[in-house]
Amino acid sequence: MPELRTPEGVGAANPSPTGRGHHRIFLGMAAGVGKTYRMLVEGHADQDAGRDVVIGLLESHGRQETARLADGLPVVPRRRVVYRERELEEMDLPGILGRAPELCLIDELAHTNVPGVEHRKRYQDVEDILAAGIDVMSTVNVQHLESLNDQVDELTGVRVRETIPDAVLERADEVVMIDLTPEALLERLRAGKIYPGDRIDSALNNFFRIENLAALREVALRQVAEEVGHRRLTTAGPVPGNGQSISAEAPRAVGERLLALIEPYPGAQRLVRRAWRSAQRLGAELDVLWVKPPHGALTPDQERSLAALRQLASLLGARLWVEESDDVATMAAEVARRLGSTYILLGRGRARRGLARLRTPLPQRLMELLPSVDVRIVADRATRPSGERS
Amino acid sequence: MSTGAAIGIGLAGLIIGLAAGFWLPPHGLRPRRGRPQAVRRILLPFTELGISRRAFEAAVRLAQAEHATIMPAFLARVPRQLPLDSPLPVQSSNGMPLLEAIEQRAVSQGVAVDSRVARGRTYRDALRRLLQGEQVDRVIVSATDSPNKGLTADDLEWLLERVPAEVVILRPAPQDTRQISPNGVAGHF
Numbered sequence: 313m314p315e316l317r318t319p320e321g322v323g324a325a326n327p328s329p330t331g332r333g334h335h336r337i338f339l340g341m342a343a344g345v346g347k348t349y350r351m352l353v354e355g356h357a358d359q360d361a362g363r364d365v366v367i368g369l370l371e372s373h374g375r376q377e378t379a380r381l382a383d384g385l386p387v388v389p390r391r392r393v394v395y396r397e398r399e400l401e402e403m404d405l406p407g408i409l410g411r412a413p414e415l416c417l418i419d420e421l422a423h424t425n426v427p428g429v430e431h432r433k434r435y436q437d438v439e440d441i442l443a444a445g446i447d448v449m450s451t452v453n454v455q456h457l458e459s460l461n462d463q464v465d466e467l468t469g470v471r472v473r474e475t476i477p478d479a480v481l482e483r484a485d486e487v488v489m490i491d492l493t494p495e496a497l498l499e500r501l502r503a504g505k506i507y508p509g510d511r512i513d514s515a516l517n518n519f520f521r522i523e524n525l526a527a528l529r530e531v532a533l534r535q536v537a538e539e540v541g542h543r544r545l546t547t548a549g550p551v552p553g554n555g556q557s558i559s560a561e562a563p564r565a566v567g568e569r570l571l572a573l574i575e576p577y578p579g580a581q582r583l584v585r586r587a588w589r590s591a592q593r594l595g596a597e598l599d600v601l602w603v604k605p606p607h608g609a610l611t612p613d614q615e616r617s618l619a620a621l622r623q624l625a626s627l628l629g630a631r632l633w634v635e636e637s638d639d640v641a642t643m644a645a646e647v648a649r650r651l652g653s654t655y656i657l658l659g660r661g662r663a664r665r666g667l668a669r670l671r672t673p674l675p676q677r678l679m680e681l682l683p684s685v686d687v688r689i690v691a692d693r694a695t696r697p698s699g700e701r702s
Numbered sequence: 703m704s705t706g707a708a709i710g711i712g713l714a715g716l717i718i719g720l721a722a723g724f725w726l727p728p729h730g731l732r733p734r735r736g737r738p739q740a741v742r743r744i745l746l747p748f749t750e751l752g753i754s755r756r757a758f759e760a761a762v763r764l765a766q767a768e769h770a771t772i773m774p775a776f777l778a779r780v781p782r783q784l785p786l787d788s789p790l791p792v793q794s795s796n797g798m799p800l801l802e803a804i805e806q807r808a809v810s811q812g813v814a815v816d817s818r819v820a821r822g823r824t825y826r827d828a829l830r831r832l833l834q835g836e837q838v839d840r841v842i843v844s845a846t847d848s849p850n851k852g853l854t855a856d857d858l859e860w861l862l863e864r865v866p867a868e869v870v871i872l873r874p875a876p877q878d879t880r881q882i883s884p885n886g887v888a889g890h891f
Contacts, residue, residue: 578816582805585798592795619835620818627778627819628798629789 333442336486337421338451339536341528342519344506345492347451348372348419352381354449355417359385368416368441368448369403369434374508385417395426402426405437408446415447422456422474435476454532457481464531468524481535489536494525537567568596571653572630573644573674575602576610576617579659581624586690587657588628596654598630601647603640641677648682655686742770743816745838745867746804747853749777749825750796754844757872758804761842764870765813773838774804775818777828786821826857833865841865844872 336354338347348371359365367387372378388411391404402425408416418441423434431437438448455464458475465471481487492500500506501520572587574580584600591598600621610618618634625632637643648656656678672680678687746753746761753774765772776797778790797819805815818836822828841861843853853861861869 578814581817582802585802588794588798592791616836617816620816623821624817624819626787627790627821628794629791 331445333445334447334486335438335442335484336447336449336488337481337484338449338488338490339481339532340451340453340490341492341532342453342455342497342525343373344497344500345490347453347490348378349381350488350490351417351419351449351451352378352385355385355415356381358415364414366408366411366413366416368408368418369420370417371419373506375505377505388416393426393428395428400426402429403434403437405430405440408441409444412444413446415449416441418448418450421450421452421480422472422476424474433476435480452476452481454528454535457535460531460535464528468519468527470519470524487536489532491529491533494522494529497525498522568594568654569652570594570596570598570655570657571644571648571651572598572600573603573640573656573658574600574621576614576621578617578620580617580621583657583659583690584621584624584628584630588630590655590657590688591630594655598628599647599651599653600625600630600632601644602632602634603643604634604636606636606638641674641681644678645681648685653685655688656682657688657690659690742768742840743773743836743838744768744770745833745836745841746772746774747777747825747829747832747841747843748774748800748804749779749853750793750800753800753804754872757842757844758807760870760872762808762811762813764840764842765808766811770839771814771816772804772808773816773818773836774801774808775820775829775832776801777825777832778819778821779825779828780821780823782823786823788821790821825853826860829853829857829861830864838867840868840870842870842872845874 338351340347352370355365355367365385367382367385369390370378370382370387372382388404388407390401391407392399393402394400403418418434418438421435421438425432425434425437430440435450438450441448454460455468455470455472456475458477461472461475497506498516498520501512501515504512507515568591570587570591572583574583587600588598590596602618602621622632633647635643635647644656647653658675658678675687675689678685742765744761744765746757748757761772764770778793778797780786780788780790801817801819805817808815818832820828820832822831843858843861845855845858858869858871862871
């Protein structure tokens with residue numbers, strides 16, 4: 313089954329400098345996509361590699377494939393909790409902490425515990441386990457994320473009561489999206505691999521409709537793509553210094569990516585600010601590019617402007633690239649292709665003189681060179697006559 | 703002068719005129735706007751909390767009188783747990799529209815603008831870092847009688863003692879409640 317991963321290492325190979333355990337979450341669009349199965353496969357792999365792996369909590373939902381796969385992995389037995397004169401079973405948090413394995417597998421992160429145990433929610437138990445330096449693999453469906461709860465309700469008509477804060481996903485060291493096409497999932501459901509026979513029809517008529525699954529799949533994929541983008545931004549180093557070049561390995565964005573073409577002069581800051589606002593609205597990344605003429609040193613004014621632009625880009629979380637070429641359009645097109653830019657923003661530019669008037673204007677050249685990229689000329693609104701504003 | 707010579711001179715004049723029109727920029731010999739030639743620079747620091755309209759207007763009046771460039775500077779505070787060069791999107795989402803509003807208002811009054819942003823652990827630290835790399839002739843700030851509103855009395859004292867520029871401190875006034883508002887930005891910013 314296909315997967316998407318956020319770009320982090322594996323716990324054993326990258327122990328946390330804080331002593332906190334490594335948390336890997338398997339995220340799916342619905343029950344039955346194979347999150348638990350995948351967690352168990354990875355648990356076995358770690359066990360084979362010599363690590364002390366235990367199952368902290370497994371919900372096999374009667375799936376034989378899953379139950380068979382759990383064989384060979386030690387289980388921390390559930391504890392019994394009496395609530396309203398009924399005996400219920402819960403994950404044994406003190407038992408896991410006492411056993412202190414290297415890696416603990418815990419299903420259904422969004423589960424609500426029976427009152428009377430340490431925490432109200434299972435993700436809080438997991439926090440304690442991570443804090444004890446134990447690595448955790450856990451599973452959750454996208455509809456359990458708090459911020460997506462309303463959206464999922466609107467899309468599917470199903471309100472999920474058990475939710476987890478988005479911060480749990482954000483704090484995880486790795487999020488692995490377990491993806492399956494809606495058609496394949498329905499096939500599994502009909503084959504009795506997800507629910508017992510008597511529940512199949514009801515599931516097919518309610519939650520497991522193809523339009524629901526397609527919508528949930530899109531939500532889940534977007535969620536992981538956003539996570540990946542966020543991690544790339546927050547783990548990227550500071551904006552590099554003078555004259556750096558873009559390496560061929562520069563990561564490509566998922567979704568929209570804006571490229572603002574600037575020159576080092578005071579008005580360029582306005583362009584960068586506007587590009588940043590557009591990027592915010594689109595949830596996109598922003599790159600800023602100056603194509604520097606190959607000959608001639610910078611004037612003191614240009615140096616000051618470039619330093620100010622660098623500060624601005626850094627404050628806004630944008631990347632400033634400086635590339636040397638005497639052909640702005642060709643270089644900008646090359647950079648846009650490398651970065652995977654979907655929009656190019658540029659100012660009105662200086663008035664052209666002499667033979668330069670005979671050349672094709674820069675926006676037109678860019679549109680010719682990058683037919684699939686939107687080119688936007690940012691208006692110089694500062695020059696617009698305006699009335700009194702407060 | 704013969705008719706032929708007159709026609710020749712006329713044609714030559716026409717050609718020179720056309721060539722000049724072709725060669726010169728569409729706006730003729732006017733200086734380029736947005737690339738100020740002024741040497742005097744007036745620093746107008748402000749924070750995400752806002753900027754007093756009185757301070758802005760004082761800066762504009764001085765800039766007009768002295769043909770100076772206003773340098774509005776957005777000062778951002780970096781929380782201790784973050785590296786000093788961290789992006790600050792939340793503060794920027796207040797600061798950038800303010801910067802835009804200041805620029806638009808100043809330019810519409812014929813004053814050149816060259817903006818800056820600076821980060822520091824405190825607003826004073828941000829200002830200090832900015833002034834390390836910039837030369838300014840004047841700094842205009844508004845004193846405030848309310849704590850947690852940007853630069854404190856200590857910061858102003860520090861400015862007077864340490865900054866090698868003329869410092870104009872506007873004393874608190876009732877009109878200080880009037881601030882430059884990002885809502886005044888023309889366009890969709």
